[in-house]
Amino acid sequence: MTTSTLAMEESSAAAAAVALLPEDGEAQWLGLAERMQRCVHCAEENLGHLEERLLSGGHELLRQMLEKAAQAKAAAVPPRCPVCRQPLHRSSGGHGTTIQTRFGEIRVARARGYCRRCHKWRFPADVALGLPPEGTQSPAVQEIAALTVSKMPAAEAEQVVERLVGTKISAATLGRQARQQGRRAQEKRASLDQPMSGPAGRVQQDRDLQMQLALEPFTLVIELDAWNIRERDDWGHSAQKRAQGEEPPRWHWVYGGTCFRLGHRGETASGRATILSRGYVMTRGGIEALREQLWAEASRRGLGRTNEVLIVADGAVWIWKLAGDRFPGARQRVDFYHVSEHLWTVARTLHPDDASAARAWVEPLLAKLKADDGCAVITQLEELRPRLEGEAGAQLDREIEYLKTNRARLDYGTAKARGEPLGSGAMESTCRQYQCRFKRPGQFWTQSGDEALLCLETFRRNGRWHLLFPHSAPIGPSNN
Numbered sequence: 022m023t024t025s026t027l028a029m030e031e032s033s034a035a036a037a038a039v040a041l042l043p044e045d046g047e048a049q050w051l052g053l054a055e056r057m058q059r060c061v062h063c064a065e066e067n068l069g070h071l072e073e074r075l076l077s078g079g080h081e082l083l084r085q086m087l088e089k090a091a092q093a094k095a096a097a098v099p100p101r102c103p104v105c106r107q108p109l110h111r112s113s114g115g116h117g118t119t120i121q122t123r124f125g126e127i128r129v130a131r132a133r134g135y136c137r138r139c140h141k142w143r144f145p146a147d148v149a150l151g152l153p154p155e156g157t158q159s160p161a162v163q164e165i166a167a168l169t170v171s172k173m174p175a176a177e178a179e180q181v182v183e184r185l186v187g188t189k190i191s192a193a194t195l196g197r198q199a200r201q202q203g204r205r206a207q208e209k210r211a212s213l214d215q216p217m218s219g220p221a222g223r224v225q226q227d228r229d230l231q232m233q234l235a236l237e238p239f240t241l242v243i244e245l246d247a248w249n250i251r252e253r254d255d256w257g258h259s260a261q262k263r264a265q266g267e268e269p270p271r272w273h274w275v276y277g278g279t280c281f282r283l284g285h286r287g288e289t290a291s292g293r294a295t296i297l298s299r300g301y302v303m304t305r306g307g308i309e310a311l312r313e314q315l316w317a318e319a320s321r322r323g324l325g326r327t328n329e330v331l332i333v334a335d336g337a338v339w340i341w342k343l344a345g346d347r348f349p350g351a352r353q354r355v356d357f358y359h360v361s362e363h364l365w366t367v368a369r370t371l372h373p374d375d376a377s378a379a380r381a382w383v384e385p386l387l388a389k390l391k392a393d394d395g396c397a398v399i400t401q402l403e404e405l406r407p408r409l410e411g412e413a414g415a416q417l418d419r420e421i422e423y424l425k426t427n428r429a430r431l432d433y434g435t436a437k438a439r440g441e442p443l444g445s446g447a448m449e450s451t452c453r454q455y456q457c458r459f460k461r462p463g464q465f466w467t468q469s470g471d472e473a474l475l476c477l478e479t480f481r482r483n484g485r486w487h488l489l490f491p492h493s494a495p496i497g498p499s500n501n
């Protein structure tokens with residue numbers, strides 16, 4: 022390419038760029054600058070006022086520029102079917118649509134053509150602009166809805182969005198969009214999880230997601246927990262169900278898991294425990310769904326490249342069944358706090374009115390647990406058994422049974438020596454964070470609605486938000 026053709030290309034690119042400016046763009050910029058200038062000399066106004074003037078005053082200018090750029094982009098799209106890539110027939114231009122964007126509504130005219138292979142009318146520009154089929158919300162609006170509604174109720178989101186973005190998007194639109202994006206996230210999750218069952222898929226995904234592979238041997242820690250959510254799927258049918266002698270179910274389990282490399286555990290400067298990088302799974306789809314999602318996430322985090330897997334959880338039966346099914350050979354540990362709660366229950370039964378006596382009884386037992394001597398604890402409880410009668414005796418039987426069932430999972434001395442977690446606190450705190458959104462007073466969910474939003478929140482936590490919204494840089498804690 023010669024110098025002169027290069028110069029010509031540059032000048033035509035500059036001319037095309039000028040075409041994206043609004044006709045009275047210069048006057049608009051000047052008007053905006055004048056409003057900023059007034060603020061400069063106003064003693065009562067600070068930098069916040071300047072920011073506010075720029076946001077509100079610049080909005081219309083930016084909206085106009087966006088409209089022109091979107092129109093130019095739509096016009097540049099070739100008349101091919103966006104699904105099968107075949108040329109479109111009976112193509113005609115000028116089909117207008119109104120798109121809701123973060124700068125307000127824009128109008129775009131685009132071409133429509135018929136695909137003889139798909140037997141459908143197509144608007145190729147809609148796909149190029151990132152609009153969903155039959156949707157009129159821009160990708161940024163889709164993301165805003167997904168981000169805010171997975172954090173707060175839609176009515177609140179409407180106010181926050183209006184204040185921060187400067188554009189009003191109704192609560193109904195935000196809610197609907199968020200659910201739609203959540204369903205898209207569920208489809209994406211399925212398409213990410215499916216290839217993890219084969220080695221080629223795993224290698225490809227390591228590359229795509231830029232997962233950091235470990236160079237040295239490591240222990241993969243998996244923690245599991247569950248919490249419940251209130252749903253009203255039978256809305257309007259409650260009376261009828263009760264008449265049939267059926268109490269409509271309200272509370273349902275949400276199952277969650279997290280996985281991380283042992284070496285990624287650390288402390289913040291203030292001494293708070295933290296994990297550098299971890300994967301999350303959270304689902305209302307039942308234990309089966311959790312098992313498959315967790316296995317895929319654990320595979321992404323290094324399962325299959327490590328011989329050492331450690332599962333830590335409270336004593337729930339479903340957890341150990343899942344662990345045995347999907348992670349055979351993994352070491353299992355029951356959460357130390359849960360076990361100590363069981364011993365405290367016995368202590369309070371023995372010393373109902375004497376807290377210090379209860380403590381004096383329980384502390385040596387906790388010390389034995391921490392020295393890997395769970396068997397001695399069980400023996401001591403068994404020796405105690407003949408002294409208790411009635412309900413107290415039955416309760417002690419239950420506690421002995423609990424400890425015996427979990428006998429092989431009480432290796433807290435080993436845990437301490439190896440620098441491993443004694444409990445599943447990391448997962449419990451994650452569950453509490455999810456509950457802040459999903460367990461507000463007076464809230465009811467539907468199964469499809471809560472799964473969609475849980476899936477969105479989990480995408481963000483896993484650092485994969487950009488897979489849903491490619492215009493965004495990876496945001497949010499992939500690590501926390």
Ligand SMILES: [Zn+2]
Nearest residue numbers: 102105136139
């Ligand atoms: Zn087609």
